[in-house]
Amino acid sequence: MDVEEAVHFPEHGFGEFPRKLPENCVEYLLFILDNKLEPRNVLPELEAVRKAAINLCDTVAKGYIWQRDSFQLRIERDQHLVYLRGVTDYGDSIEDEWLIVYILRELTRSFPSLWLRIFDGDGEFLLIEAANVLPKWLSPEIDNNRAWIHDGMLYIVPLAASSGKKIALSLAEAVRYIQSNPDDLVHSTFVEAEALYRLEKYPGQITDSIHNSLATIPRKLAYILHERPSTIAPAVEAFYLRNPTAMKPLASLSGNPHFPPQDLVTISVKFTKVLFAQLKSQRFAYPPIWSSIFEAAEKHSSTTESTQKALAHLEIGMKITSGFEMLATNADKRDNRLAREFSMLLEDMEEDGADVLPTNEDMEAWEDVHREDDESWLDINFNDFENELQGNRGSREGASNGFGDAAAQADLQKIVSRFEAFLNDEKAGVEGADMEDMDQDDDLEDEDEDEDEESEDEDKEVSFDEEQFSKLMKEMMGLPSIQSDEYEGGPGFSSKTTTGGIVQGEKEREEDEDEDIKQLAAQMEAELKGHGALKLDPRPQAPKGVIAGDDGSYKGKEKAILEYEAKEGEEEEGEEEESSDEEVDVDYNLAKNLLESFKSQAGMAGPAGNILGMMGLQLPRDEDEDEEEDG
Template sequence: MAAAASSSSSPFPFPPRRPPDDTLFYAIYPLPLPTGLPPPALLASLQSLHLALLSHLSPFLSSHLFHRDPFTLSLPADPAAPCSLCSSPPTPHLHGALRFGDSLPDEWLAVSLLFALTRAFPDTVARAWDSDGDFLLIEAAFALPRWLDPDTAPNRVFISRGELHILPPSLFPHTPPLDAALRAVHDPSVPTRASDAVQAAIQRRISVTPAENLHTARVVAPAPVAKVLAEEPCLVARAVEGFYDRDVDTMKHAARMTRFLRGPAGDGVEMVRTSVRLTRAMYAQLMQQSFQAPRGYPMPRREEGPDRWVEAELGMKIACGFEMMYQERRHEVEEGKGSTWEVYRNSLEAAGCFEGLLPGSKEYKRVMEDAMQYYKTSSLFSRTREILSAPVHRIDEILAMPYSAEDFQGINLPPSDDDSWLCNGEDELNAELHERQKEVEEYEALKKRTKGQKQNVSSSSSSQPSEFNLGEITESMQDFVRKMSSFEGAEVPSNREEMESVDLDVNQFFKAMESVLGKASQEKAGNDTETDRKSSSSDMDFDDSDYENDSAEEAGDKDMDDSFMETYSDALNQELSNTSIKETFSRAPHHTNDEGPSNVADSDGEMAPVDVDLNLVESFLNSYSSQQGLPGPASNLLGLMGVKVPPPDGKKL
């Protein structure tokens, strides 16, 4: 959904592009929002929060492996400007984007980290979205209120204090501004916490431990590959990506293997046994694809056993992935301007951190030292991302170190994990489908119970609270119709009981309506002609001579109009008598004799008269119930007429 942020809130004149399907976006906001601060103070505030959050996550991030990109947080280029990543107004925040690829558990792992951060830092509020918009709502779809959908969700779904919060329409009938929504979520006195059913659905999804998504395997690989994996285990993600996304051009690099199967002097390298940690998605991508080893690649004989063959084949695929990735990245032009420190220092100067300070002065040196300390500290946590974005340089550094095959001998390697889960996908899928089917059945049962309660309420006025009378609806509507309106439009009093009686010429009202519809009343055509002429002359201020000139023409057309309308009415009634439209109205009992009421139609086929008051009440109640607490025509009109209808099912709106 959408959703990502609504396009209406985007500061750019063009519609935002659809986010990638395999990327999670998230933002964390400090509360109360540090607005009104000068740029240096705002930057310092966000930097302090940045370090605190990264320090809290560092024990986990340093040991966990992500499928594509690691979980990171960064400061916007300009905290006081609109954010292009979040498509949001200039609200101070930290943000990030995590490309999870085919490993959907990585997305939910990142969401669990957001819940953990807001729980550890109560003065922060987070939100997360992807190409589906507010995807957290999809997981709790059967527990959400009916008014919540992708169109009403923008700026309403947040994570605060380790729980999901949803801003109800009673607070903001329309899409709320981001800053106002954040203040409402942070205010404990404002009821924004989602229901227990919604919380339970989200917690079930994020309760899976990260270790359940990892797989450890023994492999036999060239010594350079083992050295890279020992120094930077996270680079295996790029190797698997290079192998899985290979094409004809990259396959040529794997056929030569000039980097990882040749020594510095062009000679061969030794094969060693090592252990590698993968995500389950990585392991499945390697194992489920058939791949012929390049010519000259040392593979064991199958007679040596299936375990030895599997280890060598898995190592061969990883080595080929490293080769393809390395050679492709090396040919890419991806060097930036200056070092990351230079870029960071330039951003500080653009933000005005050194404004008014002389280079070399004591205050200038102090600000520079603080900036350098922050850069060094934050770089420790962003180093993994830098390695993954520019792996060629890091691989060259590692392979330039002295190493040999003996470094990997005599090491007690952990055993390979059981990979039976590769073949249990059908059982897991059936279990997941069974769980979803159970949710659907519970939802349908609840909907039936709710529908039955609504039918009971509408069928018997005695089931309504004692302070509410269904007759008030008909009385108020009749008073509203009888009230005379002025040129300013219809007037509805704030208190229905204080309405004053207004004189209304009913005959003249119906005559005016019939003149518009082109059909006069046959019963009073002769008796009321003179009255109509006088009143029309006085009320409409027609000229008498013009009226007399037109009267002869109108009299000539009157018989033709009456004949046509009578024929048309008979044909229309005949057409409607063959349909079920008559069953859509509630009708008054039609007595044909003293024994009791007859059916809807009597023996002559004439339908019983429609009970206008009953249909009016039923229509109002059905419309009011379908609003689900949102503003709508029924509640607005009843409120203006002073009628208070209790909420559906006794819930508080």
């Protein structure tokens, strides 16, 4: 490619870095920062770096399946800077992001003047990894454009590079500072080890992240997967993000699918572990066009291991085929290079017909055509997990070698060790996090310096007014507010009194609080008694003259209600705090409604009977007078 053709000059520029990236995207910038290099030679040098990066990716990540976007670089110019830029959407596969970091870090070892700046949607994710050992002055408010990788090592642009006090650093300022003061950059082995510790498992992690599984699929699809194995990624994504529109070709037998379940073959399909887990974990009922295939397979199935494996291969193949069918509905319109490649390959194959399809003999010559990897990594033994957390791995006879693989064990041990260090931090107190070094809001920069310092001093310690909190809580509970004199032991009590005075004031305050609580409890008890909520006598009792007549029946209930109304006025005049032995006030409408509801039950179970039963009231069956006469 010609150098000028590789240069991309945006019409409107990209604006200041870092831009807000979409979620699950990583952006990487490569600069040639060499004062001895003439500006006219920057473009050829960048082109050489770009080609070397592509070659390194093809060598290191050969056969790797990217979740969404692959590694890519192109030359761009922005803010009078010429550099290499790439953006990759790694989706749900965090390993894609760290693979890019590994490739670019190795690239910086080959070019002495190359500097790497990399960030994602979360910001400076390398500094986030090393948050436990970062210098105190480096906070999230000012960490922009400060983390750089050069010659395989992590450098931090110091605070002095900013044009103002503790403000964010622009990309142009960072580049100028690196060019003029390369020896003043901060390099800490502790920060570097924490930030890049995930790279220790590379390049072996590239191979370990691949999973091969046998699947029973149509021959047409087997051809596509052999020609473009990476198209499995957009197909799996289309499957687990499926929608009703994409499933229309599978919804009926009268459809015209691209991959009908005919001429099925069983081959090995290559996934990443993330893609395989997404496909395997989905519960998906086979569509109508696959019903006859599954019914025949289940009819002749048995409990033998080979038969069960065949059903499993058929299920995986059905999911893969359904994913490609959904992808084919709008593959040419998707913003994904692999999806567009699949669309063009499918179009060419349908034009050529069956002439391009492989025979059984052709497929037998394919590499790893019958490979099936162990799926035990999908299973989690929670006993092993608990042992790992407690550090008891290998203590029991016959115990497994540990939870997960070596990388998972290392990550788990690192998490546990950090958590233990946090719990054992003797400098931490009940006040929580140390806020003394937290930066002020950038919006306050225009205020006077004295006001900034005063505000900063106020924020250094977070205070908690226990007395004010107690006062507010008592007001919410309905207690009378206690004046400040009461809290401080009466008039004249100050913070300079003797120890004895302080103790005496505390005792008086506690006694006042106890008295207030007792008063509140008495008020609540009186109110609950007034409503009958504290009547715990399990014996069936009814309000006199209202619930039952003298003969235990409901014949006199109208008369009882009239008597209750006559007594109601007298009870209101002499209403005082009643004891639990006195009669309970009953609302007339409530009693009437309860009686009518109970009567409508006709002796059967119902809501009124259940409610009264829970209150300890067992009412007799209210039979009509004509029923009594008949009896």
